[in-house]
Amino acid sequence: MQTIKYRKIIELSQPLDENVTSWPDDKTPEKPFLKKILSRYKENGFYYNLISFPEHTATHIDAPVHLCEGKYSIDQIPVENFIMNACVIDTTKKVKKDPDYQLLIDDILFWEKINGKIKSNSFIIMRTDWSEYWHKPAQYLNMDNSGIMHFPGFSPDSVEFLVRERAICGIGVETLSIDPGYSRDFLVHKILFENNKFAIENLTNIKFLPLKNFKMIALPLKIVEGSGSPVTVIGLI
Ligand SMILES: [Zn+2]
Numbered sequence: 001m002q003t004i005k006y007r008k009i010i011e012l013s014q015p016l017d018e019n020v021t022s023w024p025d026d027k028t029p030e031k032p033f034l035k036k037i038l039s040r041y042k043e044n045g046f047y048y049n050l051i052s053f054p055e056h057t058a059t060h061i062d063a064p065v066h067l068c069e070g071k072y073s074i075d076q077i078p079v080e081n082f083i084m085n086a087c088v089i090d091t092t093k094k095v096k097k098d099p100d101y102q103l104l105i106d107d108i109l110f111w112e113k114i115n116g117k118i119k120s121n122s123f124i125i126m127r128t129d130w131s132e133y134w135h136k137p138a139q140y141l142n143m144d145n146s147g148i149m150h151f152p153g154f155s156p157d158s159v160e161f162l163v164r165e166r167a168i169c170g171i172g173v174e175t176l177s178i179d180p181g182y183s184r185d186f187l188v189h190k191i192l193f194e195n196n197k198f199a200i201e202n203l204t205n206i207k208f209l210p211l212k213n214f215k216m217i218a219l220p221l222k223i224v225e226g227s228g229s230p231v232t233v234i235g236l237i
Pocket residue numbers: 056060061062201228
């Protein structure tokens with residue numbers, strides 16, 4: 001039998017509403033999250049909405065099939081993978097100096113010097129505090145004049161290392177993408193997904209988590225053949 005002991009729950013998901021910041025491309029509508037009242041108390045005695053949104057809206061899981069054909073769709077990821085031992089690697093100081101900062105293998109090795117070797121099956125969160133810009137889309141995207149975004153992410157080398165040498169289950173960020181904003185080849189996504197690992201993007205409240213020894217639970221919608229799903233994520237500390 002397994003038990004999870006904790007003294008506090010930290011909510012790690014952004015709200016799912018009309019104010020979500022989304023990936024700027026021509027396929028995503030300007031208002032990606034839509035909600036329409038289908039039934040009102042005074043008409044029918046009960047209330048509910050019709051909602052629609054791209055799978056990659058607000059805090060969400062990217063399933064490997066998002067970029068890699070034939071890999072897990074969101075409904076195929078084994079459900080036990082969504083209860084995780086998690087670690088936080090804090091890069092806030094470096095990101096303050098350089099919004100294009102990529103988490104390096106050195107950051108992982110430095111973390112391990114202090115906290116011990118990352119256990120297999122861990123979920124690795126890059127802390128940047130970028131989530132504080134969630135309600136300021138211009139800062140969250142941080143787009144320059146040529147339309148290139150500037151926010152931090154993982155380096156391809158670091159993810160290769162985490163997958164091969166530390167057998168992690170996935171990685172998470174407080175930004176729109178696990179690749180840095182300026183990336184055009186999405187190598188971090190590809191390395192992760194080719195190995196059938198998943199990602200969580202647009203996390204929040206990472207600053208309230210310890211660096212290690214806590215559990216994270218992230219249960220997506222079971223969308224058949226889905227490429228991802230909004231997710232409610234909690235940290236148990
Ligand atoms: Zn995504």
